[in-house]
Amino acid sequence: MNTAYISIGSNIGDRLHHLVEAVRILRLREGITVTAVSSIYETAPVGFTDQADFLNMAVGVETGLVAGDLLEVCQQVEHELGRVRDIRWGPRTVDLDVLLYNNDNIETENLIVPHPRMHERAFVLIPLLEIAPLVAHPTAEAKLFAEEAAVRDEGVILWKKLNGVDELLQEGE
Numbered sequence: 001m002n003t004a005y006i007s008i009g010s011n012i013g014d015r016l017h018h019l020v021e022a023v024r025i026l027r028l029r030e031g032i033t034v035t036a037v038s039s040i041y042e043t044a045p046v047g048f049t050d051q052a053d054f055l056n057m058a059v060g061v062e063t064g065l066v067a068g069d070l071l072e073v074c075q076q077v078e079h080e081l082g083r084v085r086d087i088r089w090g091p092r093t094v095d096l097d098v099l100l101y102n103n104d105n106i107e108t109e110n111l112i113v114p115h116p117r118m119h120e121r122a123f124v125l126i127p128l129l130e131i132a133p134l135v136a137h138p139t140a141e142a143k144l145f146a147e148e149a150a151v152r153d154e155g156v157i158l159w160k161k162l163n164g165v166d167e168l169l170q171e172g173e
Contacts, residue, residue: 004070005099005132006059007115007124011045011091015055016160018081018094020171023059025077027165032073036060037168038127042159046121052091055159058099058127067101071111074098099128103138114138119145122153 006026010018019040027034038058045054063070074096082093099115106113114137118124128135129146136142145151162168 001062001064002067002102004061004063004067004101005128005135006061006074007056007095007097007099007118007128008059009054009056009095009123010093011052011054012093016040016171019055019057020168021081022077022094022096023165023168025080026059026061026073027169029073031064032070033062034059034165035062036131037162037165038130039158039162040160041123041127042157043123044155046123054123056123056127056156057162058124058131060131067098067104067106067113068108068111070101071098097124099124100135100138105138119148120150122150122156125151126153126156 008019008022012018023034023037026032036059040055040057043054043056045052065073077096078094097115098111098113099118101113104113115124118128119137125145125148129151133146134144136144
């Protein structure tokens with residue numbers, strides 16, 4: 001079994017609904033078990049800044065899928081929830097990024113793991129560290145992500161404290 005972490009964000013429409021549905025769909029996929037969810041955080045957009053604030057969270061999964069297939073499932077979830085890719089870093093109903101996959105370094109045409117900019121982004125690191133506080137860069141140095149300067153970013157605001165997958169899914173009922 002493989003351990004992976006996925007970042008989920010939304011800034012169009014009912015942002016909370018999109019996060020809940022993304023996790024619900026992931027749970028229904030064969031070969032994926034959602035093991036942890038972070039609380040939900042609100043952050044300003046990065047890159048293209050003329051858009052609404054995001055809700056962000058991190059999800060831990062156990063999966064029998066190889067990394068490329070997990071990415072494909074994430075893209076299917078985005079599609080099912082109405083994601084349209086018009087503007088790089090633009091508004092989106094939902095965005096799922098594979099952050100880490102085991103302790104692997106992966107670089108293919110479609111997937112880079114660890115996610116190439118995650119160490120710079122508090123909106124990724126703060127939720128991730130909530131569910132995996134000792135997670136480290138999968139490199140020889142094995143530097144803890146908790147040591148990154150980005151985790152001290154004050155622009156990440158706790159939006160909704162959650163205590164597990166079931167509590168998140170009850171939000172959608």
